[in-house]
Amino acid sequence: MAHDCSSGGESAPGPRRDLARDGDGPPDVDRASEVDRPLDRDSVLGLDRALAGRRLRMWGPRRAYHRAVLAGAHRLPATSGALLVSNHGRLDFDSFILCLLVLRSNGRLVRLLGDRLWFGLPVASGLMASAGVVEGTRENARRLLEGGELVLTYPGGVPEILSSRYGREHVDWRGRTGFARVALDAGVPIIPVVSVGVNNGHLFLTSGCRLGRLLYRRILRLGPEYDSYRDPLTVGLLPLPLPFSTAVHLPLPCKVRYVVGEPIYPVVAAQGVGAGDRAPVGAGEHAPVGAGDRAPAGEPTGADALAAERELAERVIRAMRELIRQHGRLGP
Numbered sequence: 001m002a003h004d005c006s007s008g009g010e011s012a013p014g015p016r017r018d019l020a021r022d023g024d025g026p027p028d029v030d031r032a033s034e035v036d037r038p039l040d041r042d043s044v045l046g047l048d049r050a051l052a053g054r055r056l057r058m059w060g061p062r063r064a065y066h067r068a069v070l071a072g073a074h075r076l077p078a079t080s081g082a083l084l085v086s087n088h089g090r091l092d093f094d095s096f097i098l099c100l101l102v103l104r105s106n107g108r109l110v111r112l113l114g115d116r117l118w119f120g121l122p123v124a125s126g127l128m129a130s131a132g133v134v135e136g137t138r139e140n141a142r143r144l145l146e147g148g149e150l151v152l153t154y155p156g157g158v159p160e161i162l163s164s165r166y167g168r169e170h171v172d173w174r175g176r177t178g179f180a181r182v183a184l185d186a187g188v189p190i191i192p193v194v195s196v197g198v199n200n201g202h203l204f205l206t207s208g209c210r211l212g213r214l215l216y217r218r219i220l221r222l223g224p225e226y227d228s229y230r231d232p233l234t235v236g237l238l239p240l241p242l243p244f245s246t247a248v249h250l251p252l253p254c255k256v257r258y259v260v261g262e263p264i265y266p267v268v269a270a271q272g273v274g275a276g277d278r279a280p281v282g283a284g285e286h287a288p289v290g291a292g293d294r295a296p297a298g299e300p301t302g303a304d305a306l307a308a309e310r311e312l313a314e315r316v317i318r319a320m321r322e323l324i325r326q327h328g329r330l331g332p
Contacts, residue, residue, distance in 0.1 A: 045143065047132055049109055055131035056103055059096045065253055066197075068097050071327075072260035073105035081145040081188045082263065084110065085179055085316060087171055087324075088154040088161050089198025090234075091256070092248050095152065096131065098193065098258050102150070111144050113137075113153040117222055138182050145186035152193075155179050162208070162230050164199045168331030169324045177313040180266075184308060189263035192319045196259065196328040201236060201251030202244065208232030211243050259327045261319050267308055 062068075076082070086098065099110040113136035119125045134140045136153065144151045154160070155173040163172050183190045208230035216226040233241040237250040324330045 045111075045134055045140065047109075047111075048130070049132075051130050052109055052132040053103065055127070056096060056100045056109075059100050062093075063097045063100055066091070066094070066097065066201075066251075066256040068094075068101060068256040068258070070098070070101035070105055070258045070260070073102065075191065075260045075262060076102065076106055076108065076150065077189075077263075078106065078108075079148065081148045081186065082150055083141070083145060083179060083183045083186075083188055083190045084150060084152040084193050085190055085320070086152065086154055086193040086195050086258075087169055087198070087320065088156045088158070088164075089169070089195055090161055090164060090166075090200075090202040090204075090244075091198045091251055091254075092161065094195065094198050094256060095154070097256065098195070099132070099152065101258060108150050110150045110152045113141055113151065115158070117216075117220065117226070120220075120222075138178060138185075141179075141182045142186050145182065145188050153179055158229050162232070165331045166199055166203055167329060168199060169194065169196060169328040170331035171317055171320045171324070173313070173317055177309050180309045180313040180316065181305075184266045184305075184312060187266070189265045190312070190316050191263050192261040192316055192323060194259045194261070194320060194323040194327060195256065196324075197254050197256040199331075200254035202234040202247065203236075204244070205233045205235065205241055208244065211245075215243075215245055257327065259323055261323050264312070264315055264319060266312055 076084075086095075095112055099112060102108055102110050109132055112131075112133045114128055114133040116135055118128050118133075119135050134144070141151055141153065155176045155178075156171065157176070160170070160172045164170060179190065211232070212230035213227075215231050216222045216229045220226075222229075231243050231245050234244045234247050235241055236247045236252055238247070242250075321330060
């Protein structure tokens, strides 16, 4: 389960394949991957990139099972940092499928922000960390972005999964603007990625309130911040009701498609530029915002900073909903 983060120069890249124009064919796997080539700097947060690449490739069978494809990968920066945000769904671990597709399409290793609960489980925490997952804190997200990494977060978290409807995609990020704050602090664009079909793998039969309390509070002994977590009975591949925590790895063979939207740049305040001015459309194609490319002095503070955070979050939410209208079925 992913988590909302609110709890060096290289030569210009060559032309990349436009999956949105080429259809949903297999991604280009011939390009050199960043997990295979030597690095000229230490990996951020001590990641063994070669091992992380191998871990992600283990999700190849799940990618094939869901016939998962990635459209619009050309919108991802070739070398600089960016924050990817997506809608969470009932497949849950499909985040690794998305990371695998990005790795195969342009060779970049995505760093996923994970829920704190995984890092309290010895075996799970080791597996997560070896695949490039870090605990979803603002500090971790900021360090990764400042190091030029692609970072993936799901602002809706588990509540977005539990409020979902079968056959529809939705964005439930009420009160969750921490992702925008991190992007503003790091001076990087936010790239919306819509996950289409991720709510088609399970049919929820119950609310899961009682099972949720049993699992998260009594068995795992997590804190009160997990009171809203539920564990509904669900039907997936097996034709019998099972707790979602058990059946999550047995989904129906639904088709999944990921669509990358246009980068959304934070509002900047610079000399001769008003606080309401934005980076020009398409700026990322000519001068990507990378590690160290911060907004100049004069950044808003206090109430202005909060307003900028909310404004950026709203722009991203609108972009996500528009992508869902174009490529999926918008839910409540």
